[in-house]
Amino acid sequence: MQERVxxxxxxxxxxxxxxVGELDRDGKLNIVGVGTCPSQGLRRGVVVNIEETVTSIAAALDRAERLSGKKIVSAYVGITGSHIDSENSKGFVAISPSHRDIEQNDISRAFEVAQAIAIPANREIIHVIPRGYVVDGQEDIKNPIGMSGFRLEVETHIITGAVSAIHNLIKCVHKAHVEIEDLVLEPLASGEAVLADGETDLGVVLVDIGGGTTDIAVYTDGAIWQTVALPLGGNQITNDIAIGLRLPFGVAEELKVTYGHCDPSLIDEDDMIDLSQFMPDCNDLVPRKLLAEIIQARVEELFAMVHEEVKKSGYDGLLPAGIVLTGGTAELPGIDELAGQILDLPARIGSPLGLHGLADSISRPAYATAVGLLLWGLRHTSLMIEEDEPEDEGSPDVLSRFGRWLRAFIP
Structure with a gap:
């Protein structure tokens, strides 16, 4: 096996x-490069200024290249935003000639039927993910290839997004001189990094709380059931602090990160924050309990919205593995206890685990999506290493990527 980046x-x-991850000869993924840069040109996960976004991406790429010593030419890119929508769809095909062994082509035909749904012209399919297969009425089949039958059914989870949002993101990455291996919905990537197989089998809701959006993914029977992106995140908490305490947004963010808490009852009445450490010309004191009360109010609203989405999924009260929180805002102390109370579910914080190389610097919820993108890509890279046959140069790139991606979901 050759080393792959x-x-x-x-x-x-x-x-x-x-x-930047490097797959060594033993199949172990080592983190060899990390590059972060504050975002400019994005609002609630969507590009609103192309040039600013390109500049931010280029700066992060440059830092990762310098640390890793690798030239980055292609990448797996995360996508989110309130424009994301999803639905479940089924596809049925007959196996002809009758009762022969099911082949890859039969699965592909079933997928084509499943995704033949009415999609508005301003929307585009991002993912078509198999949830499971049924052969002649036999359910809960994970891999039907080689089985005999007359009829094959596939249940899929189809994720779509706004064409303009998708293409603007693609344009920004290309302008930064990087080709896109695949666009990956961010909660799916985060799930790769922080969820265990047992949790997805039992039933679990992943809540990835970023700066501009909160991404929700409900898993049941080992597969994705529902995905939603809410237009509310950590920035709204910071904005509340800025308004409530009459502070600049940047100072409010530092206050949240340094002293924030989701449970005011745990904060002493006399615990005061000296603002001079953030603003040298200001000698004011802020009660830390007041800061926690502002944070608690917005976080309660957020989890009430999450609870509504779980109810819509039809699995409220039917997710034994509970709720897993990740994303930068999940690092707020007390947020897991508050989530558990509102959703009446066991709750934990999800951090990427089992990493090698520069793991210490990224073993935090804030890096779950980025780590998950590497793990998503690892499955595809492993497949491409195993395949010796040359690619069909006449087939469109998107179709060849879809073929490799589909095979990745079949054990």
Whole structure:
């Protein structure tokens, strides 16, 4: 096995994060480069200024290249935003001639039927993910290839996004001189990094709280069931602090990160914050309990919205593995206890684990999406290493990528 380089680019509202992973000869993924840069030109996960976004991506890429010593030419790129939508769809095909062994082509035909849904002209499919297969009425089949049958059914989870948002993100990455291996919905990437197989089998809701959006992914029976992106995140908490305490946004963010807490009852009435450490010309004191009360109010609102989405999924009260929180805002103390109370579920904080190389610097919830992009790419890289046959140069890139991606989901 040759050494392969995999790159993930998390284009977030508050920061751009580029991770460089190297797959060694033993199949172990080592983190060899990290590059982060504050985001400019994005709002709630969507590009609103192309030139500013390109500059931010280029700066993060440069830092990752300098640290890793690698030239980055392609990457797996995360996408999110309130324009994201999803639905579940089924596809049925007959196996002809009757009762022969099911082949890859039969699965591809079933997928084509499943994704033949009415999609508005201003939307585009990002993912078509198999949830499971049914052969002649037999359910819960993960890999039907080689089985005999008359009829094959596939249940899929289809994720779509606004054409303009997708193409503007692609344009920004290309302007930074990087080709896109695949666009990956960010909560799916985060799930790769922080969820265990047992949790997805039992039923779990992943909540990735970024700066501009909160991404929700509900998993049941080992597969994705629902994905939603809410237009609310850590920046809204910071904005509340800035308004409530009459502070500049940057100072409010530092206050949140340094002294923030989601449970005011745990803060002493006499615990005061000296603002001079953030603003040298200001000698005011702020009660830390007041800061926690502002944070708690917005976080409660956020989890009430998450609870509504879980109810819409039809799995409220039916997710034994509970709620896993990740993303930068998940680092707020007390946020897991508050989430557990509002959703009436066990809750934990999800951090990327099992990393090698520069793991210490990125083993935090804020890096879950970027790490997940590498793990998503690792499955595809492993497949491409195993495949000796040359690619069909006449087939469109998107189709060849879809073929490799589809095979990655079949054990």
């Amino acid at each position: 995999i790159v993930g680019i998390d284009v977030g509202t508050t920061k751009i994060c580029v991770l």
